[in-house]
Amino acid sequence: MPRRVSLYSLTFSLPLLIWQLLFFVFPLVFLVALSFWTVKNFAMRPDFDGVNWVTMYGRAVFWQAYGTTFALAASAAILTSVLAFPCSYAIAFKLSESARRWAIFLMVIPFFTSYLVRVYSWQIFLSDRGIINVVLGWVGLGPFGMLNTVGATMVGYMTLAFPLVVLLQLFSLVFIDRSLIEAAHNMRCGRLRTVFEVVIPSARVGLTIAALFCFILTFGDFVSPVYLGGGDPTTLSILITDTTKSGQQWPRAAVIALTMIATLLVVAFVTVRFAYKGRSK
Amino acid sequence: MTQISGEELNRNRAVDLALKVYVVLAYAFVFAPIAASFVFSFNSDRFPSIPLGEFSLEWYQAVASDPLVWQGLTNTLVIGVIVGVVSTVLGFGAAYTDYRYHFMGKQVYLALALLPPTIPVIILGLAMLAYLSRIDLSGRAISVIISHVVVCAPFAMAIIRLRLSQMDPSLEPAAWNLGASEWATMRHVIIPFTKPAIFGALFITMAVSFDEFAVAWFVSGLNETLPVKVLGFLQGQVSPRINAIGTFVFVISMTLVILAQILLSGRSAPTVEKE
């Protein structure tokens, strides 16, 4: 097989490399530079000044938002994983081959269809005069204020992440060697216990990665906290949009963005380490 | 003596049934907002709730008579098609590179090819806005295209790479051995084999671009796409007009995703059934 660098090989490899360098790496690197710029009279000036970092990190509201965002994303990752697992488990082990194909087919669709409109639609269910409160009213309950709560934000986060989490969990579950489950049963391990002793340990990598993706998606999301959570409590993403869209404080927004990326990198690293812990090839 | 016929010994019917009910509920949760948007887009009441009002097309008419919506739709479609084509071309190149070559720094190359979708869109939007306005590319349709390709190319790459991994690795050398040049082999072997994935990738990347609002919101300036328009509506008052646009958006993206899935699930060559 020809291995040397040729016009042919470069034709295929270079375009994406150039594009992602120019429009992915450079913007992110520029974000680092931007965080050291200064703003005077609503105009940005190239500079090398740590003032934005000092200002942002000195604000209680930033750390509050950070804590809130982290806690929300972590809760969403755990909640979504727990709620998705019985669904993935049932699809993997209790459905026929063709039903499983349909289930996957259907789950892929919402993953690629407008998250924004789906979040908006939840308002129809959750608002004070919405479907859920009307139904509850029929049996003499409510109305409950469900919109603009953390619960509503969670519903939005699940709208975003649930299909992906189910799909990722599913892919690790369907590849479990069925004889492992039989062997566990054969050694006196009952149904439920087998789920915890064999199924979950076998699928650990996939389940952890699914939770990680849920964390990543929800950590950066601003639609659910704004349109379902009512913007309160403030998350980092809300802070970024506010800082960017009003007041030309892009350098401060950059500080927030970089802090978020750093957080995601650390979380991803730690999670992947955990997922593969004790495994050797 | 107990007679257990047919049914599996180590299963519990009640548990199985409960799990299946759970699956149905999960899908109901996932599809409820889509269904609601569809139903209420035809509902005459100003405030969407039950009981339903009368069947009405007024929200569609309101949307259709809004020139800004038409402008947004045109932008979305033009941008979507261009992004789809460019992303698929770039993604194909990267997928083939990964399939065929081993080189120093391949890990980094693959990271660049696959990571962008994991960066929160809000951060990407901010970085793009700052960077593109610096190089005078901000606030135009091209800005949206550039940013969307960054996010979409990895999807194309993944889809096409998956297809290449299903190809018999000796096909390409066999073609060379029969006297085909690398270019001819690309044209007559690799591309025909990956064709379903190429179109699948095209549709998926178009759907992703079609639905993407956050980055577009940051960088589009006056060239707003339809989702950015929806975002604008959302910031205003609640209006069933969003349901009308939403239903329209759902129909288009679902069509694209369904087409892509059909293409990707189809077997390329009729495989001989074993047994």
Next chain:
Amino acid sequence: MNRDTLVSFEGVVKRFGSFVAVQRMDFEIRKGEFLAIMGSSGCGKTTTLRMLAGLEAPTEGTIRLSGKPINHLPTWERDTPMVWQSLALFPFLNVRENVEFALKMRGVGKAERRRRAEQWLDRMQILEFAERNIAQLSGGQRQRVALARSLVVEPEILLLDEPLSALDAALKVRMQSVLKNLQRETGITFVYVTHSQSEAFSMADRVVIMSRGRIEQIGTPQEIYGTPRTRFVADFLGSSNIFSGKVTQSGSTGLEVATRDGAFRLSGSVPHLPQSGEEATITVLDTKTNLSVTPPEGNLNVVPVRVIGEEFVGATATIYTETDTGHEIKVQKSHDELASLPVGAGQRLYASWSPADSHLVGAA
């Protein structure tokens, strides 16, 4: 029921939809024996084992363990540990944890678990690998872990589903003697499913031969080898020459069968003697068949043949010949015995065997 009986299958049938995997099976497994169930793939041998393990439910009939019906018991309430073809070792647990698994499920305390697991690891000569991951072990070591994992609970019976199929030939032979010795020392009943004749015949006390969901024959290896009960068994073992035809004479001292290749005699006492005119099939082992250049003297069955080819395995050679009607006759001999015989392809020879070495196949 016999006092020695550990397991009995009584009219057991297993259907998957319209496919009948096992049809009306009646047999017993004796305490402390090494029983091999043998047949080609799809014959129902693995289904039989899985029904005993509680991984499949019989469609009809009863399976008893120590006299008690166990049909309704899920696998985790039976004491029928199994060794899988894939071994099914848990990759997320290390060697020791794998072996401790069944004890943990029985609620055995930590220290006791450890002690018993180490005892078995030591017995299987893999104690030094106790803390290793499964992925770090060789095929033979994994085999030992799988055995230790199943035997640690010291069951009355151990089920094995083609556990050696993934090993190379030399290791296979080594593991066969490990298994046989283990079975002899522990006295645990082994039920061993395999498609390999050499595995079954070298280890088992008794062999069950299955075909298309039916038991064709049960017996010691010697019985099955020397006196196949059905034409299928004779064919399957591949070590007999088989002739079918009509009985022309039948008496207390033997019978004569007219086949397309001539009339052959069979002597000795025969149970259920067929009447003249009935169809019958006779077999003779390839080791009891001789070849010569001239027709041999004496009271022998003789048929002229033509050599097709030869095959050497170790110290023995098998000469393949065919009769004028194209019927195959093979002869197995040591190299020395064949030294003086011209066996080039196409060579004309005479095949012969004694009527006393002929065997009447039960069915026919």
